[in-house]
Amino acid sequence: MEELYTLEREVGRGSYGVVFEGHMAKTGQRVAIKRLPCISPECIELYLQELWAMRATAKNHPNVIALHGCLLQTGSRTLVPLRSGRLPLALVESTLKGSVVGYGSWTEQENRVKSDTPRCRTGKNRTNLSGLFRSTTKSRLRAKSESDVFNHESQGITNSGQSRYESKERTHSEISKTLMRTNSGFSRPRKRPASECQEEVNGVLRRCSALWLVMEFCDGGDLNQYLLSRPPDSQRNKSVVQQLSSAIAFLHSLRIVHRDLKPDNVLVSMAPGGPHVKVADFGLSKMCVEGGQGSGGDDSLTRQHFSSTCGSDFYMAPEVWGGLSYTAQADIFSLGVMFWAVLERITFLEEGSTEEQLGAYVCKGRWLMPLGEALWENPDLLVSVPIKARRAPPLPPPPGQAVCALLLDMLASDPDARPTAAQLERRVYVAMEEDAAL
Incomplete structure (x- = not known):
């Protein structure tokens, strides 16, 4: 399969995920690609809120960040475009049940890291995209594998204030082709052979371990x-x-x-x-x-x-x-x-x-x-x-x-x-x- 996007470099880490600078493989247009790991129902709920809001705004205002697309990471080497107007039902189910459903070993691995992270009090509550305007490299980097555990700061929001969790980055193997495209872009997911259908149950994706949001690139910083x-x-x-x-x-x-x-x-x-x-x-x-x-x-x-x-x-x-x-x-x-x-x-x-x-x-x-x-x-x-x-x-x-x-x-x-x-x-x-x- 052809790559839809290429990752250039990491440009920011923040409260919930990592942001990369990337390019659309076909047009060369610069984009910001944000990876959000689905490791807890609380995080997933915030991701779905962000996705829903950005879809509602679409590209209709020059002063609101534009969302180009969303992909679901369903395995160490598999990303599937999310259909327009659809939400990943397995993630919705996770927020409703209060526990992550159907993610297997990948989630268990990241949850072990989360359990070791210290709590700290802060009023900052930021998702920092500060590196977006300092791009110098033109080399193509491959996305990290699902086993890559980044410096994740997961916030718990209560009536008494905010908390963040931090963990140290641990890097393992790479994957070669993660950001894939279908023949019709984001309009429908690709057809997969029966051997891959184990990741679906009645058409519902069950093993989404991360969301990738593809957004417009801002070169002036915050x-x-x-x-x-x-x-x-x-x-x-x-x-x-x-x-x-x-x-x-x-x-x-x-x-x-x-x-x-x-x-x-x-x-x-x-x-x-x-x-x-x-x-x-x-x-x-x-x-x-x-x-x-x-x-x-x-x-x-x-x-x-x-x-x-x-x-x-x-x-x-x-x-x-x-x-x-x-x-x-x-x-x-x-x-x-x-x-x-x-x-x-x-x-x-x-x-x-x-x-x-x-x-x-x-x-x-x-x-x-x-x-x-x-x-x-x-x-x-x-x-x-x-x-x-x-x-x-x-x-x-x-x-x-x-x-x-x-x-x-x-x-x-x-x-x-x-x-x-x-x-x-x-x-x-x-x-x-x-x-x-x-």
Whole structure:
């Protein structure tokens, strides 16, 4: 069989999987290929959420990462394209039963590694695609075999916060042809001889040990790396804010709530007309039930409630910090933190890290407190936009009065006081035009 994709190199490791740079064998187009191991029902549920959300967005918005296809790894040397509109039923069954079904020795091998991994507390919760913009090699690498156990960080998300598991990479043998294509691409799986049908029971794949997501390639890194590696530029910052507001309005119109918006989960694609930012990493996203409890549109979306504490500390809304039920308006708060940080270049260093992050916060003596946590403790806290204690130059000029008013609305402690995503998209453009006219 012919190879559909070639793997060039590993470019990132994160919370759930490994990301490779690759190429489409037929066209040479660069792609990002993400391998997600199916080692626990909790991980599988997040993978299916990510797959479902990315399929819903398809390639319909320039500021949302595009999914080209999905393949199921059903053996050490076998990958099968997943049909459009279908979910792998064995994985769905695993999430419903609460135990991984039908994966045999491969899963047992990876579960042994998982049981040896230590727990550590963190507020980062990232899937890091940071290496996507540093490609130099053109050599073709073969994918690792199913027995390759990578540095997997599996997160457990509870109402008290987040945890991650880490394990050391162990490399064994290689496989020669993993990313295969059929005569009709992703439209239907290949016909297999009877000797291979042992991996199917009544047409259902039973031994999927990993999902491979093939996505568009972003060569500008994540938003932190892109902006902080360049001198401040007001026009660039405004463009980023406008593009992100458009992306979230699009996602919310499809009833997708991201629940983990932060600069790490925004990738940048370089283009002749300027950079395109792309919202990515939908592992914690939720698709709301059509219709909801109210009327259509954003109004009903704000009535869909969630209870799982999801997100990253410096971007979580007050109601999420407090363990309350929350709505899509939590995304608006996260955007407000990002917008404020982007427009004024506000950064922080997370404990134990030397890498600057974009994000707004409250100073408590020598300690930095996430803005959402501070507002949960004191809903009447006066948020000062623009920030008064400014960092060392060079810095962009502070946002104008109309933009400041919008940011304060986005960062309101009361979720109902924040604009909806559709309202936000309109107000961003109006506020920037008003400030430009002054």
